[in-house]
Amino acid sequence: MSKAIHQALRASWWLASRPRGPRCRDLGLSNAGLENRVFYRSAHSRATEYLQMHDPDLTDSQRTVREAVAKICSDFPDEYWAKQEESKKFPTQLYDALAKDGWLGICMPSKYGGSELGISEAAIMMQTISESGGGMTAASSVHMNIFGLEPVVKFGSEEQREKYLVPLIAGKERACFGVTEPNTGLDTLRLQTRAVRDGDDYLVTGSKIWISTAQNAQKILLLARTTPLEEVTKPSQGLSLFYTDLDPKVVEITEIPKMGRAAVDTNMLFYNDWRIPASDRIGAENEGFKMIMHGMNAERILIGAEALGLGYAALRRAAVYAGERTVFGRSIGKNQAIQHPLADSWMQLEAARLMIYQAAKMYDQGYQAGEYANAGKYLAAEAAFRACERAVMCHGGMGYAKEYHVERYLREVFIPRLAPVSREMICNYIGERVLGLPKSY
Template sequence: METSGFTPEQLDVREAISKICSKYPDEYWAEHDESGEYPHELHTDLAKDGWIGIALPEDLGGAGLGISEATMMLHTIAESGAGIAGAQSIHANVYATQPVAKFATPEQRQRMLPDLIAGKSRTCFGVTEPNTGLETLKLRTSAKKDGDQYLISGQKIWISSAQVATKMVLLARTTPLEEVGKPSEGLSLFFIDLDKSASGLELKRIKKMGGRAIDANEVFFDNYRIPADTLIGKEGEGFKIVLHGMNAERCLLAGEALGIGYVALKRAAEYAKDRVVFGRPIGMNQGIQHPLASAYMHLEAAKLATYHAARLYDNSSNDGSITQHAVGVACNSAKYLAAEAAFTACERAVLTHGGMGYAQEYHVERYLREVFVPRIAPVSREMIMNYIGEKALGLPRSY
């Protein structure tokens, strides 16, 4: 990857994270993908050096940097060979805490975030539901007030790291959908304990195609009790609050996609230089060279879009000329472009290796399995195109 044009802070992050990740070669990630064992060691090393709180306030123990630097961190983790799995081991701890840091009271921030930054606790993000999927505004998980507590009932799905997390940033409906004027009303955000020994909580691990070192889960709530003081911001305003984290997540996932795309392309180029067929390295053949060159240029273009979006996100808080409309369009565009460029790079890396691309020992098959994630989550390619069609082009809403 060409690194000119990045800020000194971003390059410092890249160098420091690369040193940490050098302890975890591709073989480590292949073994963990095979066994499904969580990469606890990486999380410990990142927490020890303060990286979990890269985009959280310094007064809480964080680094006080921005989503631009956090994107570089996750980009670098993925590019080390850790792929999407390695990045996802701390993904939610970076973006899901952004709404908490911005909208929680000072007392809540001091109570909720320092242990997470220090690596003593971990969080997961509870939004997606099996029956609503991308229709976030129609989610049905309920939070009913009961004195100084809420009772949570419902189901979440595709909750990463819930098996190891002790906290959850949870979006639930405090007013039934039938009783609100607009679907965006009546949703509330909570930062809760995920106590697996308590009644009313059940987790079921989902078997999946790739990134198997990071658990994905169905989470069932049945009158699960949480304290009322876990509510973040005002009751009923959770959707507006959680949007603050969703644009950040698009930047981070774009960075992760770039990382896995670049490492796949690096492996393909190395193989193409070394593999000799008919008396010449296959990389000399334009049938190999041109697809890889094209993949590189598309990654570079997506890289520019990604870090532009992250910069807009960071600067929007103190620059009134940057609208949330502009941030949303940039972050969604970046996620789309990075995911597509990364998928192409990973596919071409497998094809460059020929039959050996299908073998685990060359790792590119693992990259290809994992690179589907940024194309699907947290929002599909098609929904991003719907969004851009409506918000950027002014076309009629299609959904």
């Protein structure tokens, strides 16, 4: 655990164990201090505050993470993110700042430099990063570090963990995630990348699509088929996982122009007889699918938290604008046509937030089924989309201007609605696994 995170959490543990209520007088607190704590326990915070800290359901550990990460994010305002998008430059400054204080290893084992905290703390970190105004751009720049290498943590050898986790946590290496393919999409079991053993190496041929940060990554976590589909009993068999160097001299990396999040690249990858050392294979051959699945619920929780952050950022800007903008001699915030949709969005975001953090809590306690992680991601993405759309409409014509940033939020909020799994596939999951209905696809 980094020194910065350790000190922050020590402070939170002291806060958690200290006397509460009137007994605070025994600690020498002033009446003002006591009154502030009473107020803190009984009053809600305003959604117009910058990264407010007063959600009453947060644990002391979550609140400490939020405060520490918010402090870093305060150096990267909306103007910074607008500039990064315009220049299409990867946000290395934020990445380095988070790495410096050890946040890139928040869920990783302390043995390798991580902080060994839970998904509950990681989710609040990612929500905070997004909510600061960085949105999906900021979140995506570090997303892979947070839980992407969980298959290496769980299934890699000690030598691999030492070799791969230490530089990733320290921010010295970046990684990307190589699963989705052009011809298969969400039908992962039928992916067509083929890896054939050749002595001490594998020769890998195929393609991947929607690979974020590949232009800036040194490593890739790659899923490939090592046994042909027609030779396995079940489609989930015969897939193997590799964590290897991403060499642009060997792999053709083509950036995909897209609607938003221009500062974090998204790419198409092509490779033919790409030679990958067998020592870069994670775990046993042909068992890669179960390794990838191990972290899927965590990814949905984190994506949902990132969506929430973007929704809250949009709502904050809309509420401030509605309170300040005067038309026909009165604040537009006095009009229920403005006020009620924003109030509705706050309720939707809060409902989704409670679902997301319930899913995170259950995950940290060992719950393995995916209904709450999937449902939380679905609800968060939808609530965030509605909040961003309403923020643009609240601003009127100025909502279409880059100056107010809400148009950027709206463009980015489509990402959690589409990835890493679509709304329709989540409904399929709930329909089959929870409602007991027949498979519909």
